[in-house]
Amino acid sequence: MPRPFTPKVVTANDLVEGDVIYLARNGAWVRDMCMAWLIEDEAEAATQLALAEIQPEIAVGAYLADAKAGPNGPVPTHFREAFRSKGPSNRFHGKQIAHAQPEAAAHV
Amino acid sequence: MYDYNNFDEGFVRNRVGQFRAQVARRISGALTEDEFKPLRLMNGVYLQLHAYMLRVAIPYGSLNPNQLRQLAMISERWDKGYGHWTTRQNIQYNWPRLADIPDMLDALADVGMHAIQTSGNTIRNVTADHFAGAAADEVEDPRPTAELLRQWSTDHPEFQFLPRKFKLAVTGSKADRAVTKAHDIGIRIVKNDAGEVGYQIIVGGGLGRTPVVGQVLKDFLPRADLLPYVEAIVSVYNSLGRRDNKYKARIKITTMENGIDKINELVETRFAQLRPLFSGVDQEHFNDIAANFKAPEFKSAPLDTYHTARDTDPIFRSWVDTNIAEHRAEGYGIVTISMKAHGATPGDASADQMRVIADLAEHYAHGDIRISHEQNVILPHVHRADLPAIFATLRAHGLATANAGLISDIIACPGMDYCALATARSIPVAQEIAERFDELKIEHDIGHLQIKISGCINACGHHHLGHIGILGLDRAGVENYQITLGGDAGPDTVIGKRAGPGFAYDQIVPAIERLVLAYLDLRDDDSETFIDAFRRLGEAPFKAALYPEEAKTNAA
Numbered sequence: 001m002p003r004p005f006t007p008k009v010v011t012a013n014d015l016v017e018g019d020v021i022y023l024a025r026n027g028a029w030v031r032d033m034c035m036a037w038l039i040e041d042e043a044e045a046a047t048q049l050a051l052a053e054i055q056p057e058i059a060v061g062a063y064l065a066d067a068k069a070g071p072n073g074p075v076p077t078h079f080r081e082a083f084r085s086k087g088p089s090n091r092f093h094g095k096q097i098a099h100a101q102p103e104a105a106a107h108v
Numbered sequence: 109m110y111d112y113n114n115f116d117e118g119f120v121r122n123r124v125g126q127f128r129a130q131v132a133r134r135i136s137g138a139l140t141e142d143e144f145k146p147l148r149l150m151n152g153v154y155l156q157l158h159a160y161m162l163r164v165a166i167p168y169g170s171l172n173p174n175q176l177r178q179l180a181m182i183s184e185r186w187d188k189g190y191g192h193w194t195t196r197q198n199i200q201y202n203w204p205r206l207a208d209i210p211d212m213l214d215a216l217a218d219v220g221m222h223a224i225q226t227s228g229n230t231i232r233n234v235t236a237d238h239f240a241g242a243a244a245d246e247v248e249d250p251r252p253t254a255e256l257l258r259q260w261s262t263d264h265p266e267f268q269f270l271p272r273k274f275k276l277a278v279t280g281s282k283a284d285r286a287v288t289k290a291h292d293i294g295i296r297i298v299k300n301d302a303g304e305v306g307y308q309i310i311v312g313g314g315l316g317r318t319p320v321v322g323q324v325l326k327d328f329l330p331r332a333d334l335l336p337y338v339e340a341i342v343s344v345y346n347s348l349g350r351r352d353n354k355y356k357a358r359i360k361i362t363t364m365e366n367g368i369d370k371i372n373e374l375v376e377t378r379f380a381q382l383r384p385l386f387s388g389v390d391q392e393h394f395n396d397i398a399a400n401f402k403a404p405e406f407k408s409a410p411l412d413t414y415h416t417a418r419d420t421d422p423i424f425r426s427w428v429d430t431n432i433a434e435h436r437a438e439g440y441g442i443v444t445i446s447m448k449a450h451g452a453t454p455g456d457a458s459a460d461q462m463r464v465i466a467d468l469a470e471h472y473a474h475g476d477i478r479i480s481h482e483q484n485v486i487l488p489h490v491h492r493a494d495l496p497a498i499f500a501t502l503r504a505h506g507l508a509t510a511n512a513g514l515i516s517d518i519i520a521c522p523g524m525d526y527c528a529l530a531t532a533r534s535i536p537v538a539q540e541i542a543e544r545f546d547e548l549k550i551e552h553d554i555g556h557l558q559i560k561i562s563g564c565i566n567a568c569g570h571h572h573l574g575h576i577g578i579l580g581l582d583r584a585g586v587e588n589y590q591i592t593l594g595g596d597a598g599p600d601t602v603i604g605k606r607a608g609p610g611f612a613y614d615q616i617v618p619a620i621e622r623l624v625l626a627y628l629d630l631r632d633d634d635s636e637t638f639i640d641a642f643r644r645l646g647e648a649p650f651k652a653a654l655y656p657e658e659a660k661t662n663a664a
């Protein structure tokens with residue numbers, strides 16, 4: 001039996017900002033993980049990663065990160081991705097500010 | 109202090125210009141990331157978890173007030189209003205935009221600073237004792253030596269693509285505040301029996317995945333031989349060092365694999381070839397450099413205000429007792445400004461704090477500022493009569509924490525909060541330990557105790573050298589912390605030993621607390637430090653405190 005595939009999001013860093021970005025279902029890059037495309041199919045994940053890798057003018061270092069479905073969209077399953085999605089735990093910086101001001105969490 | 113000349117200025121400006129063009133070509137898509145990455149790393153630009161990071165060199169930790177003010181300005185204009193002091197006398201900016209970095213580099217060049225060779229497989233920022241030129245116990249000021257090495261190594265054509273990064277540290281004091289035995293080359297300024305000043309050369313130290321204490325390669329090297337000898341070492345390493353495996357590429361491995369005698373033989377052979385090529389101009393140059401570092405004119409002034417404050421204000425006294433070190437000049441002291449307020453991020457400085465320190469240095473401290481590898485800021489030359497005024501200003505800005513060398517004066521790397529290589533967080537662990545011992549009000553009773561924390565095996569937080577070292581790991585998707593005991597960054601450097609299984613995030617602070625309380629019970633009296641008690645008693649009673657359940661089972 002094939003081993004079950006853990007759902008993934010395609011993530012990278014934005015070329016100019018360095019900020020964490022995610023691939024959305026419409027092919028756009030978004031800053032908020034809950035707006036990302038949670039890819040449940042292994043072949044699809046591989047295809048989307050390959051497509052992400054040929055957008056070097058937007059996305060740096062694209063990779064597949066484990067995720068699971070949350071109430072408002074994908075959420076991280078590993079603490080590293082949790083910090084990437086939120087910002088550092090020692091200062092109120094990064095994504096957590098955007099979360100406090102939802103209007104700032106717009107598309108790239 | 110060393111001032112840039114026109115050549116230095118031109119060189120740095122030229123580099124910024126090149127990098128500006130490279131950034132533009134990257135953003136336009138003319139360069140791929142694979143092409144760009146080595147170029148950005150050559151200019152100290154990393155890509156971290158949340159943003160780019162710019163690492164700026166602070167050669168041998170020395171800054172003047174204008175430079176510090178410029179670092180503050182840069183943090184406000186292009187970052188989030190703070191910077192981070194590292195264990196290698198750099199400042200890191202955690203949030204720049206790629207497009208802004210060339211402007212940041214130009215702003216650095218305006219004050220004679222840059223980010224060249226702060227990354228990559230080359231000779232990194234040359235570090236030195238942060239009390240250089242001030243310490244009472246010094247044979248000689250290490251800064252002229254460090255500056256000579258800096259000039260020699262910067263853009264050295266042969267050493268831009270070494271097998272791996274290469275780190276030099278210099279100390280002029282027996283106390284060795286530069287951790288020379290944990291560097292690729294450690295240089296100690298010593299005197300021989302004839303009273304001549306020269307160098308003891310240590311090679312093959314380093315931390316990271318395989319921590320190694322450096323070995324003495326030369327007991328006494330005459331001053332005039334320094335550059336050809338160091339060049340011989342780096343050149344031997346450049347040809348012998350392994351390029352097939354980056355984990356085995358540092359000179360510590362080269363030395364272990366080949367043996368110190370073989371290295372010695374090769375270095376001597378290479379040195380014999382190189383020595384005649386050094387005409388002595390380097391020594392004339394050394395003398396010019398040394399003239400730039402002459403001691404300030406120390407004043408002779410009454411100490412009444414100092415003594416009165418010390419006798420009447422216990423908070424001031426406590427700060428003086430922990431944060432002021434002996435100066436070589438009568439009536440002077442060396443001030444350590446703690447960047448480790450309880451609960452703060454170790455080593456972070458806000459723009460306001462940087463400016464306060466710059467002003468204090470200008471008014472009271474001959475304009476001389478140092479950044480220590482312990483992530484603190486030093487005012488090396490302060491007349492004690494000025495200490496009460498300095499203390500009052502520091503206090504008003506949250507900079508007067510009296511904890512230098514104490515349990516809350518923790519070295520911590522950025523860890524998983526910022527670093528792309530991390531396996532767990534470091535900073536919050538440091539914050540929680542500091543807060544816990546502040547709550548317990550036993551920090552001063554505990555006395556000298558060094559805790560050092562790294563967020564992965566690369567050991568940027570020097571955990572191997574902590575009396576108590578903490579290494580953050582990822583164990584099956586959760587943060588886990590391994591404790592090492594008995595490390596020491598002193599002149600007889602010791603690598604700590606792993607105490608046993610790691611602790612979960614919420615168990616690490618209680619574990620440290622048990623360990624330290626056990627020490628308080630075990631010590632002879634309050635003059636016996638943690639590390640002394642550990643050496644006297646061995647690890648058993650400390651392990652028992654860390655793993656009480658196991659100790660119970662063993663006793664049963």
Ligand code: HEM
Pocket residue numbers: 154156161193194195196200272275290291292313314315316317354358520521522527528529566567568569570
């Ligand atoms: C972008 C952030 C950083 C990265 C990617 C990074 C990377 C590394 C790596 C890969 C090593 C191991 C090298 C080896 O053994 O070959 C290392 C060692 C080290 N780094 Fe970092 N580091 C970072 C930040 C820092 C910071 C913030 C500090 C100071 C707080 C620091 C100081 C050191 C020191 C002292 C060592 C060990 C010394 C040695 O083995 O020579 N690094 N770093």
Ligand code: SF4
Pocket residue numbers: 521522523524527528529530531562563564565566567568569
């Ligand atoms: S020790 Fe690891 S986590 Fe810490 S700064 Fe170095 S590379 Fe990053």
